[in-house]
Amino acid sequence: MRGADARSEQMYDLELKDVELHFGGLVVLNRVSLGVRSGELLALIGPNGAGKTSIFNCISGIYRPSGQIDFLGTSLIGKKPSAIAEMGIGRTFQHAELIPRMNVRENLLVARHNHLKATLAEQWLRLPSARREEAEHLAVVNVVLEMLSLTHLAHLPVGGLPFGIQKIIGFGRALVAEPKVLLMDEPSAGLTQEEREELAYHIDAAKKQLGIPMLWIEHDMEMVAAIADRIHVLDYGRSIGDGPPDEVLDNPEVVRAYLGTTQLTLAGADVAAPQEERVTPV
Ligand SMILES: Nc1ncnc2c1ncn2[C@@H]1O[C@H](COP(=O)(O)OP(=O)(O)OP(=O)(O)O)[C@@H](O)[C@H]1O
Ligand SMILES: [Mg+2]
Known part of the structure; x- marks a missing residue:
């Protein structure tokens, strides 16, 4: 060995x-x-x-x-x-756990949730810290979309995309968490x-x-x-x-x-x- x-x-x-x-x-x-x-x-x-x-x-x-x-x-x-x-420690899932009606970008943003540091109150009040964090999440998601050649599909609901693309989006969901x-x-x-x-x-x-x-x-x-x-x-x-x-x-x-x-x-x-x-x- x-x-x-x-x-x-x-x-x-x-x-x-x-x-x-x-x-x-x-x-x-x-x-x-x-x-x-x-x-x-x-x-x-x-x-x-x-x-x-x-x-x-x-x-x-x-x-x-x-x-x-x-x-x-x-x-x-x-x-x-x-x-x-x-x-x-990140993990991909066989059934990508995507939300079919949401678009590709939104699906990746959802996967960033565990990185959310702003409290609910901060988000509601749209305090600067929460706004900064939102912008940061979006930036990471956009980098991953680009890396996986998904940018041109970012606005489309995932439910209508081919299975192979959905698998790549599932891979992207794991990546946006920055494992x-x-x-x-x-x-x-x-x-x-x-x-x-x-x-x-x-x-x-x-x-x-x-x-x-x-x-x-x-x-x-x-x-x-x-x-x-x-x-x-x-x-x-x-x-x-x-x-x-x-x-x-x-x-x-x-x-x-x-x-x-x-x-x-x-x-x-x-x-x-x-x-x-x-x-x-x-
Ligand atoms: N929670 C559990 N309770 C009882 N036995 C289990 C449990 N989890 C796994 N096993 C048993 O452990 C062995 C290994 O299972 P495992 O799922 O790790 O295999 P695998 O290599 O991933 O197989 P596959 O290629 O089919 O996915 C099998 O005999 C399985 O039945
Ligand atoms: Mg197995």
Whole structure:
């Protein structure tokens, strides 16, 4: 496994060490250790039920694992989900939670709510502090619209826009909160090939522009091979690989773990059933 030496471990912004999670007798995560650095896109892959989403739920404070989870040197273990979100851990959701009748810009402004510092009274009275804050929110939203090539659509209600665009708006909702690390759970689910390529372009561009660490659960190995800096592989709650895409996707154990769970050809192994569409938040 990479990152085993002390120096590279210190460079991780977000790090899990020996994380273990049980549900009754079921071992969901078995001493999982992984880390993601600033400006790095780490893909988390593995067959259905491997424990990928559970890792996100542990980081977000929804599940209570044993072991260590550190973010910028602070332990997340035992913290409430709200406190963890406030520390700057952002998450995209599979169903983008957009408000269909609102336009694109308004949807992003709503997502800035957790940044609102002015009190309700200040906003009502339109005190200078509240007006300044409004202007600041709008400026951030406009930067994100520009970054995601959405400016020309900003005035349109999201309900009438194609699904692929809605996914990009969902990605934008996570970005306007100015996360210090971003967790993405299968953001490409339900997209066409062309829409996936578009989304991959924006994920890659946002990573380069913002320089934040990103942890990305993905079943589409073509996307992963195209833009991930590194891949971590889970199988039955256990880490079975970590390294650069070409190395990991060539690893026979990884190919074996995927047999029967993906349509893609991995290192020459042609395999079966399509991924089901997920309905849980990502
Ligand atoms: N709240 C829970 N209660 C009981 N079992 C759970 C719970 N959450 C997850 N599990 C179990 O933990 C295992 C890992 O689930 P998880 O959702 O993390 O997998 P995953 O890798 O995200 O799979 P997928 O690719 O299908 O999304 C599964 O066996 C799942 O049934
Ligand atoms: Mg999952």
